[in-house]
Amino acid sequence: MPIHLFWGDDAAARDRALHGLTEQVVDPSWSSINLSRLDGAESGQASQALEEARTPPFGGGDRLVLLQRSPFCNGCPAELADQLEAAVELIPDNTHLVLVNAAKPDGRLRTTKTLQKRIKQGLDHEQSFVLPAVWDGAGQRQLVERTAIAIGLTLEPDAIDALVDAIGNDSARLESELRKLSLRADNNGQVSVKLVEELVGGLATNALQVGEALLDGQPGNAIARWDALIEAGEPALRIVATLTGQIRGWLWVSLLEQQGERDVAVIAKAAGIGNPKRIYVMRKQLQGRPPKRFLSLLGRLLEVEARLKRGALPGDAFRDGLLG
Structure with a gap:
């Protein structure tokens, strides 16, 4: 398949896939000639990638042209789009043009539509590498x-x-x-x-996990995660803001569930949650927990915020305001 579209924010998995493809198609003895590494953010290198992709390999193995930060499926200028559409039919079967970008391809662009059509026909290949959300x-x-x-x-x-x-x-x-x-x-x-x-040392955490620890009735865990965030340089008021949004979302979901609302899109919109799929996870988290629990947590968060604004140390404000 001449064109390979790799996208997603999981850079480690992308790099493993790129390494595997390179080892599979490029003869190490001819890699200095048949392997090109270019950067689409640099002027002229996206056009250069198209030019090199039209060239058959020399010697043994296939040719591979790797274009990191590819612009073709995200904000592609009209001139560059014309060049891609003119080049796709001219790439030899033993040459591989690999287009890499962290962002999901913009389906509205004609370049994306051109590549997606070829992918559906089995002419080209697409692979996504997406990291799970912090709450997942x-x-x-x-x-x-x-x-x-x-x-x-x-x-x-x-x-x-x-x-x-x-x-x-x-x-x-x-x-x-x-x-x-x-x-x-x-x-x-x-x-x-x-x-x-x-x-493996350390504790990877974020403000959402502090909230989950509070939800599960684990104050010691919540304190450890709060302290880890503070030690990592996270501003205390930003943590409080994230926790407030998280708990307010739980409150909305709990109230709407109590009223019999089952449409996740409606619940997500009311709760201000961008990804409706998250509602399924939240339903499991909140099962058996009454709305008044979240109202109580919100009130305590206001106390934490007040203590922080009066100059209390972050650890003391959290312990005294939220857990006191």
Whole structure:
């Protein structure tokens, strides 16, 4: 397939896929001639990529032209769009043009439509690499499992949970830590939770996880995550603002569920939540918890904010205002 469209914010997974494709199609003996690495953010390099992609490989193996930060499917100028449409039919079967961008292709652009049509016909290839959201615990577990499989490791279930707690959705650090763990894995390539706790330090957290700890009635966990955020330089008032938005969203979902509303799009709009799919996760989180619990948490958050604005230390404000 002459054109490969790689997109998504999981840079580590993208890089693994690019490395695998390069090893598969490019003969190492001819890589200095048949492998080009270009940057679409640099003037003229997107046009250069199209020119090189029309050139058959020299010697053994295929030619691969890699264009990082490709502009073709995101804000593509008309002149560049014309060049792409003129070039797609001229790329030899043994040349691979790889277009890479962190952003999802803009389906409104004619360049995107041209490539999507070819992809549906089986002429070209598309692959997405999207990180799970910070609130998506199941997605983070799947990220850990996929990355471990790619490296050739198997993980105990508790080891997966420990890695999610320590790393979150930082895919670059996840791959680095898994490669470190692979050096101490057992003969079957399995990693235990004990090994993760021994070799992987730290607590990956965000303000949403502070809220989840409060929701689950785990004040010690909430304090640890709050302190980790403060130590990482996160402004205390910003944490409070995020927590307030999170708990207000829970309150809306809880109230609408209590009134019998089942349409997730309606609930998401009322709660100010951009992704309706998140409602399914929130429903499970909030099951059996009355709205008055969230009203109480909101009142305590106001007390935390007031203490911070009066000059209290972040740790003291959180403990005294929210947990007092």
